Amino acid sequence: MEPEKSSNGANHYQNVACPFCGILCDDLEIGPSGSGLKVLKNGCVKSVAGFERPLTEPKPQVDGKDVSLDEAIATAARLIRESRLPAFGGLGTDVDGVRAVIALAEKGGGVVDHALSDAQYRNFRVLQSSGWVTTTLTEARNRADLFIIAGSDVHKLHPRFFERVVCNEASMFSDNPPKRTVVFLGEGLDQSAVTGKERIGEVVTLPVKAERIAEVLDAMRALNKGVTIPGGDIGGLPRAAVDDLLARCKAASYGVVVWAPPSLGFPSADLTVQAISEFVKDINLTSRFAGLALGGNEGAVSAGAVCGWQSGFPLRVSFASGKPDYDADRYAISRMLFAKETDLLLWLASFSPDLTPPDTDVPMILLGMPSVKPARTPKVYIPVGTPGVDHAGVMVRVDNVVSLPLRKLRQSNLPSAASVLEKIEAAL
Amino acid sequence: MLIKLTGGKVYDPANGVDGEVRDIFIENGRIVSPEPTAKVDHEYALHGRVIMAGGIDPHSHIGGGKMTIARMMLPEDHIGNEVARTELTRAGVGHAVPSTMTTGYRYAEMGYTAAFEPAMLPANARQAHMEMADTSIIDKGAFVMLGSDDFFLRQLAGKADFSAIKDYIAWTMHAAQAIAVKVVNPGGISAFKFNQRKLDLNEKHTYYGVTPRDIIVTLARGLNELGVVHPLHIHGCNLGVPGGYETTLETIRGAEGLPIHLTHIQFHSYGTEGDKKFSSAAAQIAEAVNANKNVSCDVGQVMFGQTCTASGDSMRQFVNTRSADPKKWVVMDIECDAGCGVVPFKYRDKSFVNALQWAIGLELFLLVNDPWRLFLTTDHPNGGPFTWYPHLIRLLMDKNFRRDMMQKINQDALQYSTLGSLDREYSLYEIAIMTRAGPAKSLGLVDRGHLGVGAWADITVYDDNPDREAMFTTPELLFKNGELIVRNGKIVKVVNGGTHVARPNYDRGIERSLNRYFEDFHTVRMDNFRLSDDEIINGGRGSLIIQPTRARAA
Numbered sequence: 001m002e003p004e005k006s007s008n009g010a011n012h013y014q015n016v017a018c019p020f021c022g023i024l025c026d027d028l029e030i031g032p033s034g035s036g037l038k039v040l041k042n043g044c045v046k047s048v049a050g051f052e053r054p055l056t057e058p059k060p061q062v063d064g065k066d067v068s069l070d071e072a073i074a075t076a077a078r079l080i081r082e083s084r085l086p087a088f089g090g091l092g093t094d095v096d097g098v099r100a101v102i103a104l105a106e107k108g109g110g111v112v113d114h115a116l117s118d119a120q121y122r123n124f125r126v127l128q129s130s131g132w133v134t135t136t137l138t139e140a141r142n143r144a145d146l147f148i149i150a151g152s153d154v155h156k157l158h159p160r161f162f163e164r165v166v167c168n169e170a171s172m173f174s175d176n177p178p179k180r181t182v183v184f185l186g187e188g189l190d191q192s193a194v195t196g197k198e199r200i201g202e203v204v205t206l207p208v209k210a211e212r213i214a215e216v217l218d219a220m221r222a223l224n225k226g227v228t229i230p231g232g233d234i235g236g237l238p239r240a241a242v243d244d245l246l247a248r249c250k251a252a253s254y255g256v257v258v259w260a261p262p263s264l265g266f267p268s269a270d271l272t273v274q275a276i277s278e279f280v281k282d283i284n285l286t287s288r289f290a291g292l293a294l295g296g297n298e299g300a301v302s303a304g305a306v307c308g309w310q311s312g313f314p315l316r317v318s319f320a321s322g323k324p325d326y327d328a329d330r331y332a333i334s335r336m337l338f339a340k341e342t343d344l345l346l347w348l349a350s351f352s353p354d355l356t357p358p359d360t361d362v363p364m365i366l367l368g369m370p371s372v373k374p375a376r377t378p379k380v381y382i383p384v385g386t387p388g389v390d391h392a393g394v395m396v397r398v399d400n401v402v403s404l405p406l407r408k409l410r411q412s413n414l415p416s417a418a419s420v421l422e423k424i425e426a427a428l
Numbered sequence: 429m430l431i432k433l434t435g436g437k438v439y440d441p442a443n444g445v446d447g448e449v450r451d452i453f454i455e456n457g458r459i460v461s462p463e464p465t466a467k468v469d470h471e472y473a474l475h476g477r478v479i480m481a482g483g484i485d486p487h488s489h490i491g492g493g494k495m496t497i498a499r500m501m502l503p504e505d506h507i508g509n510e511v512a513r514t515e516l517t518r519a520g521v522g523h524a525v526p527s528t529m530t531t532g533y534r535y536a537e538m539g540y541t542a543a544f545e546p547a548m549l550p551a552n553a554r555q556a557h558m559e560m561a562d563t564s565i566i567d568k569g570a571f572v573m574l575g576s577d578d579f580f581l582r583q584l585a586g587k588a589d590f591s592a593i594k595d596y597i598a599w600t601m602h603a604a605q606a607i608a609v610k611v612v613n614p615g616g617i618s619a620f621k622f623n624q625r626k627l628d629l630n631e632k633h634t635y636y637g638v639t640p641r642d643i644i645v646t647l648a649r650g651l652n653e654l655g656v657v658h659p660l661h662i663h664g665c666n667l668g669v670p671g672g673y674e675t676t677l678e679t680i681r682g683a684e685g686l687p688i689h690l691t692h693i694q695f696h697s698y699g700t701e702g703d704k705k706f707s708s709a710a711a712q713i714a715e716a717v718n719a720n721k722n723v724s725c726d727v728g729q730v731m732f733g734q735t736c737t738a739s740g741d742s743m744r745q746f747v748n749t750r751s752a753d754p755k756k757w758v759v760m761d762i763e764c765d766a767g768c769g770v771v772p773f774k775y776r777d778k779s780f781v782n783a784l785q786w787a788i789g790l791e792l793f794l795l796v797n798d799p800w801r802l803f804l805t806t807d808h809p810n811g812g813p814f815t816w817y818p819h820l821i822r823l824l825m826d827k828n829f830r831r832d833m834m835q836k837i838n839q840d841a842l843q844y845s846t847l848g849s850l851d852r853e854y855s856l857y858e859i860a861i862m863t864r865a866g867p868a869k870s871l872g873l874v875d876r877g878h879l880g881v882g883a884w885a886d887i888t889v890y891d892d893n894p895d896r897e898a899m900f901t902t903p904e905l906l907f908k909n910g911e912l913i914v915r916n917g918k919i920v921k922v923v924n925g926g927t928h929v930a931r932p933n934y935d936r937g938i939e940r941s942l943n944r945y946f947e948d949f950h951t952v953r954m955d956n957f958r959l960s961d962d963e964i965i966n967g968g969r970g971s972l973i974i975q976p977t978r979a980r981a982a
């Protein structure tokens with residue numbers, strides 16, 4: 001995968017994987033523009049913002065004053081050594097970054113958790129209590145004839161999902177693939193990406209509050225089992241609309257329910273994921289159906305996967321005793337900061353300035369891309385590069401099957417988070 | 429540095445050495461034959477000890493998405509089984525589905541130096557290799573799954589030129605960094621996506637119109653003509669189905685004499701006799717294996733207790749979800765490539781079915797004559813975790829122990845098995861074949877699995893304890909590439925193992941159609957689908973061990 005030279009001699013790359021959302025599109029074309037990079041093909045609002053962000057190379061700092069990298073690393077190591085229970089959070093990084101942070105947390109006796117774990121745990125809790133039938137992006141793209149978008153603003157989280165997985169014109173199983181039905185089950189969901197598209201037959205809008213989606217799924221599950229449900233509306237939807245949706249599900253040759261946990265931001269949303277998953281399981285007794293969970297931006301999927309295979313648990317693990325100790329409630333770093341159960345926060349954010357560290361008076365070591373702006377001056381600040389832009393790497397895609405190689409696209413002196421973390425570990 | 433292992437009893441079946449007292453010399457990681465005058469730098473006095481090559485597990489699910497799904501799904505598997513970090517070793521957890529580093533340590537502590545992940549999906553190969561890279565000490569390798577992937581099925585249904593099919597098989601082995609090819613429920617994983625719920629050997633796939641038999645013969649012949657040493661690794665149709673033994677016999681007949689490896693045959697040896705319509709057909713299967721020299725197998729022995737089944741066979745695993753214990757499970761359709769099913773399971777010694785499964789596995793071990801064609805596995809973790817191996821070895825070597833264990837299980841089950849009438853006891857020589865020399869030969873591992881001059885010094889030293897379970901649980905010494913790794917069951921040094929791959933020749937022209945296929949249908953580009961060597965080597969964390977293939981025929 002050597003870069004091809006463009007006419008002006010600067011690097012020009014094809015089939016570039018984009019780390020700026022959980023879908024990891026890998027068909028981007030990127031070339032030079034002035035001193036920076038430009039997305040030439042297959043971009044979206046997130047990838048353009050990510051790849052075209054100008055390179056800045058600030059100095060590491062201790063207490064707001066510029067220092068050498070060695071000094072910043074030595075200070076970070078001392079803070080971790082002196083900490084009673086350090087918290088390793090954010091975790092916006094690639095596979096090697098997660099590997100390095102877990103090794104450091106083990107040695108430093110700390111807790112690991114990702115900034116977006118609250119959302120991921122809407123899925124993990126279901127995985128750990130009842131499970132599911134799911135599919136992956138390529139399978140859905142070629143096979144599905146019915147998509148149900150459940151309460152999730154998919155287009156905002158993943159600007160190319162509909163283009164690549166729902167509106168694609170070619171399909172493996174037919175030269176003239178049947179038109180697809182897309183059901184938006186929820187309020188105020190952006191439908192623009194399917195409007196007027198050749199591949200889309202019907203678009204059905206069922207405006208139900210996100211908190212009540214589970215009622216609709218549970219009712220369909222009961223109806224499918226032959227239970228009589230008295231009364232009119234279900235989950236705020238007319239009864240006829242629910243009957244019609246169930247009929248569509250049973251008639252589909254391959255239906256897919258799509259949800260994005262970050263969109264389900266209400267209490268006990270895991271029960272909504274469970275209602276979806278149990279409904280999908282039941283439909284599979286007679287025909288084929290699958291769930292497809294999206295989200296997983298900011299490296300959340302890679303963090304969960306690597307922590308899963310290395311520690312056995314999907315984040316929220318403490319290594320304080322030397323052994324992995326798992327508690328999905330106790331070791332939520334946001335809760336620990338609030339309860340002052342940690343005395344040091346190491347925050348890692350290498351993809352976007354959106355992953356701002358929490359505003360806390362707990363001392364902080366920030367490993368951040370230069371545009372991450374903390375509310376308070378961190379004790380130690382070490383600027384790090386973005387995987388897939390400043391250095392190579394690998395990330396795991398949102399379906400937890402595919403992982404993709406990321407390339408170094410520009411000359412940059414920003415170190416990878418993994419290399420900084422390894423040096424801190426060595427200095428402990 | 430010249431190391432001498434003095435006076436041990438050597439069991440090295442690849443060189444026909446059966447318990448002879450011999451000295452072994454190690455230099456620069458390999459076994460050597462030094463000049464008589466050479467100065468020995470370090471000597472280990474091993475009089476009375478048993479020496480074998482490092483153990484090689486040819487079928488153990490240690491890496492890949494389905495294992496991490498299982499790990500994340502089962503915190504209850506880990507709690508109480510945590511392992512603390514030490515100055516040498518990393519923290520970890522697990523019983524049935526241990527974390528990656530812990531997996532490597534446990535294999536090494538048990539005297540093993542290699543394990544092979546048998547179900548790597550091409551679409552998940554990168555993650556499988558990352559997990560294996562984090563599996564400490566042991567060497568590893570993976571069998572890439574084909575046969576339910578749409579590119580292959582389109583080739584087969586479209587009557588593609590056979591050489592193009594071979595090119596695709598070889599390309600996939602390169603792209604996924606594999607050493608062998610496995611087929612799982614041939615065509616059945618794809619058929620399940622079209623809502624077929626079973627696919628017998630001669631039944632047509634509803635969309636592609638091809639049969640599992642077509643798929644098996646095509647892949648087996650393809651691999652044979654590509655010169656890949658390990659034959660097609662077959663997880664057959666109808667896993668776990670009472671009466672499935674007939675499919676297994678038909679699969680052997682259908683192979684038309686081509687080399688095939690039937691994996692976890694225990695799960696494919698069930699008859700339908702008796703009140704419960706579930707009986708052992710191990711005798712028929714063993715007879716067929718004995719008669720057909722083109723067939724090798726591993727057992728997939730069931731062990732009692734909690735485990736988790738994890739398979740590419742989404743079609744059969746969806747049926748097995750009814751028996752999930754605890755009641756949670758995952759079934760996935762994957763990437764127009766494969767599928768998976770992760771179903772926790774508890775084998776109970778008082779259950780008629782589970783007790784009979786246990787007996788059937790042991791019958792197969794005792795009735796198949798040739799240990800060079802039968803390998804010791806539990807299909808980790810499907811029949812039980814690999815940490816059961818020492819217990820299993822004792823069951824095979826000690827008939828009184830076996831009889832004692834038979835007293836503890838459901839007695840009705842024994843009426844449907846011949847186990848009670850079998851007196852065979854395995855010798856140490858035969859155990860060394862089944863756990864080292866046989867897998868190494870079958871997988872085509874050069875300079876591994878034996879103790880002859882030139883071999884890599886992967887060496888296990890055991891106390892010759894009459895309690896064979898104790899003996900195989902805690903080896904006294906383990907050397908990996910000549911370095912002392914384990915002493916008295918404790919790790920004294922940690923190294924990174926290598927990754928075995930095989931690279932049959934192919935015509936790069938296949939990439940034209942593959943590239944178009946990926947661009948038209950996939951969500952990943954061909955160039956990104958393929959794993960580079962650098963990804964395995966990863967700055968020195970890993971290494972590649974390229975095993976030879978025979979010359980390609982046409």
